[in-house]
Amino acid sequence: DVQLAQSGEEVKKPGEPLKISCKGSGDSFSKFWIAWARQMPGKGLEWMGIIYPGDSDTRYSPSFQGQVTISVDKSISTAYLQWSSLKASDTAMYYCARLNTGLDYWGQGTLVTVSS
Amino acid sequence: QSVLTQPPSVSGAPGQRVTIPCTGSSSNLGAGYDVHWYQQLPGKAPKLLIQSNTKRPSGVPDRFSGSKSGTSASLAITGLQADDEAEYHCQSYDGSLSVVFGGGTRLTV
Numbered sequence: 716d717v718q719l720a721q722s723g724e725e726v727k728k729p730g731e732p733l734k735i736s737c738k739g740s741g742d743s744f745s746k747f748w749i750a751w752a753r754q755m756p757g758k759g760l761e762w763m764g765i766i767y768p769g770d771s772d773t774r775y776s777p778s779f780q781g782q783v784t785i786s787v788d789k790s791i792s793t794a795y796l797q798w799s800s801l802k803a804s805d806t807a808m809y810y811c812a813r814l815n816t817g818l819d820y821w822g823q824g825t826l827v828t829v830s831s
Numbered sequence: 832q833s834v835l836t837q838p839p840s841v842s843g844a845p846g847q848r849v850t851i852p853c854t855g856s857s858s859n860l861g862a863g864y865d866v867h868w869y870q871q872l873p874g875k876a877p878k879l880l881i882q883s884n885t886k887r888p889s890g891v892p893d894r895f896s897g898s899k900s901g902t903s904a905s906l907a908i909t910g911l912q913a914d915d916e917a918e919y920h921c922q923s924y925d926g927s928l929s930v931v932f933g934g935g936t937r938l939t940v
Contacts, residue, residue: 750930759833759935760869760877760920765928774928810876814930817867817882817922824876 721822734797737811744792748814755807835933842939851906853921861902864924871918
């Protein structure tokens with residue numbers, strides 16, 4: 716069975732860097748795009764970008780281009796989402812999900828809180 | 832502002848039927864891209880509920896159904912139950928590999 720396990724909750728200060736992870740199980744990790752989505756408190760889902768673990772091809776939503784970096788280490792079936800300098804407005808739940816016919820498997824989410 | 836438009840909330844009594852619309856444009860739903868629906872229970876990650884407009888993944892009750900026509904899509908839930916209370920999200924594409932979501936609809940039973 717496919718599982719996506721995300722790293723744990725993070726509490727950071729504005730200006731700090733952060734990298735969160737999404738580890739996949741099963742042999743198929745490299746064969747499907749992995750998407751990242753943001754959900755701010757009380758709001759809907761926002762697509763941030765996707766990455767293909769097979770060749771690291773990455774696409775970003777225009778809203779997040781230049782704001783975050785998506786990467787992958789296919790040798791350990793793990794995708795990453797990182798910030799070089801967090802802002803308070805980055806406070807949100809972040810989800811990874813496998814893109815198949817729709818987003819068919821989701822991680823449990825990583826809550827990121829940015830506060831001084 | 833989400834690319835796909837959903838009402839913020841809908842409600843229905845137990846046993847009733849409700850529908851949740853999702854409206855797009857000629858660059859996404861109207862371009863022939865499929866719509867997918869997700870159910871997000873309180874405090875949980877979203878779960879795929881309807882894929883490719885009308886298909887239910889294994890384990891999803893047939894009380895849930897989807898439809899799509901032109902630039903609009905709809906999720907229908909019949910025989911409403913208390914544990915259907917959740918946020919429902921529609922999702923499609925706006926160009927190849929450009930994912931778009933609706934703003935989400937909170938269902939109150």
